[in-house]
Amino acid sequence: MDDTIIAQGWVLACSLDDIVPNTGVCALVDGEQVAIFRVGEHQLYAIDNYDPNADASVLSRGLLGSIGDRVVVASPIFKQHFDLRTGTCLEAPEYSVNTWQVRLEGDLVLLGQPKR
Ligand code: FES
Numbered sequence: 001m002d003d004t005i006i007a008q009g010w011v012l013a014c015s016l017d018d019i020v021p022n023t024g025v026c027a028l029v030d031g032e033q034v035a036i037f038r039v040g041e042h043q044l045y046a047i048d049n050y051d052p053n054a055d056a057s058v059l060s061r062g063l064l065g066s067i068g069d070r071v072v073v074a075s076p077i078f079k080q081h082f083d084l085r086t087g088t089c090l091e092a093p094e095y096s097v098n099t100w101q102v103r104l105e106g107d108l109v110l111l112g113q114p115k116r
Helices: none
Strands: 005-007 010-015 023-029 032-039 043-048 063-067 070-074 081-083 099-105 108-115
Touching: 010 023, 010 032, 010 099, 032 070, 032 108, 043 070, 043 099, 043 108
Parallel strands: none
Antiparallel strands: 005 010, 010 108, 023 032, 032 043, 063 070, 070 081, 099 108
16 A cells, blocks of 8 residues: 555545445555555445454455445454444444544545544
């Protein structure tokens, strides 16, 4: 990953083309793994890559879907669902994760700060 600082507090993660629609990738920011998801063509979400249920850094490889009006990723290990907007683990809220600020500038995907 290119960790060029674009603007204060924002880091270049990848380009939009690096993320196949409706999948995720993992970026390393200051030693922390962040799972970035592209839902549809242009909607981006970012959460911790680390799944505390499974004690493994795997969330970027989870399957995207929806439950009601929640956009979720299912962890590849135990299939818990994480709300991509809030980081809430639906089955085990005590194992929820941080979300990260993420935005698109042109075709560049920028990561901001974690919302803990
Ligand atoms: S056994 Fe730990 S979450 Fe299922």
